[in-house]
Amino acid sequence: MRRLDDLRFIIGLLFGILGLLVLFATPGYKPAVEGAVNANLVGGIAMTAFAALMLTLALLSKPEDK
Amino acid sequence: MRLAPLDYGIIAIYFVFVLAIGAVLRRHVKTSSHFLMSGRAVPLWITSLAFISANLGAQEVLGMTASGAKYGIMTAHFYWVGAIPAMVFLGLFMMPFYYGSRARSVPEYLKLRFDEKTRSFNAVSFAVMTVFSSGISLYALAILFQALLGWSFGFSVLMSAGIVLAYTVLGGLTSAIYNEVLQFFLIVFGIAPLVYVGLRHVGGWTGIKAVLAPQMTHTWTYMGSPSQNPMGIGIFGMIMGLGFVLSFGYWCTDFLVVQRAMVAHDMSAARRTPLLAAFPKMLMPFVVILPGLIAMAMAAHGGGYHLPLKPDGGVDYNMALPSMLAQLYPSGMLGIGLTALMASFMSGMAGNVTAFNSVFTYDLYQAHIRKEASDEHYLWVGRATTVVGILLSVATAYFARTFNNIMDLLQLVFSFVNAPLFATFLLGMFWKRTTGHGAFTGLLSGTLAAAVMHGVTVAEGKGGWLLAGHAPLHTFGATMSQNFSLAITAWTTCFVVTIVVSLLTAPKPDDAMRGLVYSLTERPKVTGLKWFAKPWVLAVLVLAATVILNLLFA
Numbered sequence: 008m009r010r011l012d013d014l015r016f017i018i019g020l021l022f023g024i025l026g027l028l029v030l031f032a033t034p035g036y037k038p039a040v041e042g043a044v045n046a047n048l049v050g051g052i053a054m055t056a057f058a059a060l061m062l063t064l065a066l067l068s069k070p071e072d073k
Numbered sequence: 074m075r076l077a078p079l080d081y082g083i084i085a086i087y088f089v090f091v092l093a094i095g096a097v098l099r100r101h102v103k104t105s106s107h108f109l110m111s112g113r114a115v116p117l118w119i120t121s122l123a124f125i126s127a128n129l130g131a132q133e134v135l136g137m138t139a140s141g142a143k144y145g146i147m148t149a150h151f152y153w154v155g156a157i158p159a160m161v162f163l164g165l166f167m168m169p170f171y172y173g174s175r176a177r178s179v180p181e182y183l184k185l186r187f188d189e190k191t192r193s194f195n196a197v198s199f200a201v202m203t204v205f206s207s208g209i210s211l212y213a214l215a216i217l218f219q220a221l222l223g224w225s226f227g228f229s230v231l232m233s234a235g236i237v238l239a240y241t242v243l244g245g246l247t248s249a250i251y252n253e254v255l256q257f258f259l260i261v262f263g264i265a266p267l268v269y270v271g272l273r274h275v276g277g278w279t280g281i282k283a284v285l286a287p288q289m290t291h292t293w294t295y296m297g298s299p300s301q302n303p304m305g306i307g308i309f310g311m312i313m314g315l316g317f318v319l320s321f322g323y324w325c326t327d328f329l330v331v332q333r334a335m336v337a338h339d340m341s342a343a344r345r346t347p348l349l350a351a352f353p354k355m356l357m358p359f360v361v362i363l364p365g366l367i368a369m370a371m372a373a374h375g376g377g378y379h380l381p382l383k384p385d386g387g388v389d390y391n392m393a394l395p396s397m398l399a400q401l402y403p404s405g406m407l408g409i410g411l412t413a414l415m416a417s418f419m420s421g422m423a424g425n426v427t428a429f430n431s432v433f434t435y436d437l438y439q440a441h442i443r444k445e446a447s448d449e450h451y452l453w454v455g456r457a458t459t460v461v462g463i464l465l466s467v468a469t470a471y472f473a474r475t476f477n478n479i480m481d482l483l484q485l486v487f488s489f490v491n492a493p494l495f496a497t498f499l500l501g502m503f504w505k506r507t508t509g510h511g512a513f514t515g516l517l518s519g520t521l522a523a524a525v526m527h528g529v530t531v532a533e534g535k536g537g538w539l540l541a542g543h544a545p546l547h548t549f550g551a552t553m554s555q556n557f558s559l560a561i562t563a564w565t566t567c568f569v570v571t572i573v574v575s576l577l578t579a580p581k582p583d584d585a586m587r588g589l590v591y592s593l594t595e596r597p598k599v600t601g602l603k604w605f606a607k608p609w610v611l612a613v614l615v616l617a618a619t620v621i622l623n624l625l626f627a
Contacts, residue, residue: 014119014251018258021090025083029405032079036403043274047405050266054409057262 013068019061026054074221074399080408087412088236090255091419095240095248105451108245109431110177110336115247117342119254121349124333125357126253128156129260130421131414132213134361138397139390141358141365142380144303145289146626148365149358153292154316157355157619159324160347161612163334167325169597170502171335172343173588178335179328180436186501186589188509189440194516196436198490199328200429204462205487207425208469214418215470221395221411230470233415237423238463242456246336246431249423253333256416257353263406263413264360264394270401271367275374281366284373289366293627305551314557318564322495329428340597341608348611355619368393371400422466430458485527492560493519493567500571505583505590511575519567526562530555 030051037045102108115123140148176182180199184192215229240248275281281290288295288302295302296311306314324330324347334346371378378400381392398410434455443450497516500507528539532549549555587593599607605614 014254017090017094017251018255021086021255022258022262024086025409028079028083028086029409032403032405036077036079036405043401044270046266046270046402049269050262050406050409053266054262057258 013065015061015068016065019058019065021058022054023058023062026051026056026058030055074395074407076222076408076411077404079404080411083405083408084412084415087259087416091236091240091252091416094251094255095243098244098248098251101247102243102245102452105434105448105455107247108452108455109427109434111245111247111250113336114338115250115336117337117345117349119250120333120337120342120346122257122353123250123253124330124346124350125354126257126420127330127333127424129257129357129417130210130424131217131417132210132421134260134264134414134417135217135391135394137358137361138365138368138394141362142369142388142390142393143365145285145291145366146358146362147288147292147295147302147304148362149292149622149626150311150315152355152358153619153623154311155320156324157351157615158316159320160351160354161615162321163325163331164344164346164348165608165612166591167498167502168334168344168347169340169594170589170591171331172337172340173594173597176335177435178432179326179331180432182589183497183501183512184436184440186586187507187512191497191509191513191516192436192440194513195494196432196440198487200432200437202487202490203329203425203429203432204465205469207422207429207462207466209473210418210421210425211466211470212473214415215474217395217414217418220392221399226474230467233419233422234463234467237419237426238460241423241426241459241463245455245459246332246427249420249427250333250336252416252423253420256413256420259409259413259416261360263410264364266406267397267401267410268360268363268367271364271371271397274401275367275370280374281370284370285366289369291627292623299550299554305549305554306557310554310557310561314561318492318495318560319557321499322491322493322560322564326494326498327491328432329424332428332431341599341602344597344608345606345611348608348615351615352618355615355622364397365390365393368397371397426459426462426466429462430455433458433462486524488556488559489520489523489527489563492523492563496564496567496571500568500575501590503591504572504575505586505592506575506580507571508575508578508580510578511571511573514574515567515569515571518570519563522566523559523563526559527555530558 029047033045033047033051036047104112106112137148137151171179171182174182174185176185180192180196183195211230211233214233215226218224218229219226240252244251272278276283296306296308299305299307299310334343337343337346368378368380372380381389381396383389398407402410434451438454438458439451493516496519497512501512525539527536529537529546530549531537531545532552532555535552536555537545549558583593604610
């Protein structure tokens, strides 16, 4: 329950869910402009990596650091 | 623009998180200080991100992309000239007084330093302005989502207001600040992939430079004369108007942003809040301005992208960002991008409402209506004021929908009130001879000077309302140039009048001003920090990085 007070944990959880959702949607939704990079791949990877960083920081933190 | 179920799912997940934050934080709100000041216990990294997020509302994001498309990379002056130096000044020189005086708000500092009438003038104008800004945020959100997704005006207004009401009443300022940090990351991750994909599409910065006019891709080269650049502004107007008066007036005195630093857990963190915030702030042009240039380059390249048009056939620069989202984002990232815009509108509204409830409770209710009451009572007043603030915002949104011209007028009047404010703080903090009568008269004169200046000059058909058929005293090439000159006039008038009246009236005794004025206050000692985390080192690093960015894009 203490983790829910930690903003890093909340951010990690939110962006983890959003990142994975967007990443898994990549094959199903093609870019609107022909030849363009699929933004779902770019955004999905970026958000998932950021979420992993935030969750790691939250899990390694001491209570007074939150 | 058509959303897939995935996009709606993303928006719904965000709403669940926002409401959950309010619910989780509710159990920590036990006193009025917890509700209105976050118990002055917010960690530095959160106050820093909230500090810039409070200024990263959707109108700012859409407006900066629009200006990027219209004026080019010169728009970055609003960050590299119009924000960073003021943030450094706030952290180094002004936070010791705001934080050290234990004032709970910016108007309360004015009461401690000057007198009740100066505090009340600032508190009333600020309270009205925040409710008004919150309502405008709501109105802009509803109009945008009506145009993009066909949502009804009433649905957008009531849904957003309801969610903001729930999480701010439950978790108070902490809840608003946590959501601002979420919003910051949503903006970054919602728009940065657009920049990456867009840049690849147009051939990078070289590709943009190849198709746009050189005035669009330089910040300083064409500043020699107002006629040379698309903004119509010269170097003096840019540095004095934007870089000094408007920028310092906003970043150093607007309670909405200063409040984020004031709730830090100690003096050192409060001082470092704007300094650390300056690092991501200086990079924001690459997230919010660059998409505007990419849009122009994509339109110039051809290939199916067209700039959005207004009904009269002119380019609708304000829709540049939404049109890019629709063009370059498939479902998934489209949901993230729209959620980021929605989050910005809502957190902009929450920021205004939480600043409003602090100022109303401390500076109006406690100061004038009920001086001695229990803390439970002030907590109740804070919560009730939040509800009233949201209801007034909803009413303002509907009012704006019906009387758009009156809203423009009100916005103009508030700019008159804000323009001279920094002169009052500068003199109050750094010249102990400044008196309450001097500050109050200076503020009124500065406001009046701004109004008169607007009444006798004209720019793009605006202003000149005092002329009654006579020729304008001066015609500006652009409204932005008129705004900068107006700010300079207001500031100078306030500065001079404050000095003159102060010299004619009796100052407070020195003992009553300790901790409030530079010459009577011991410098804050910086201990326990590594050398690179000390405020002066951070300030030098921030300024050096800003100079490098200016040179790179000169």
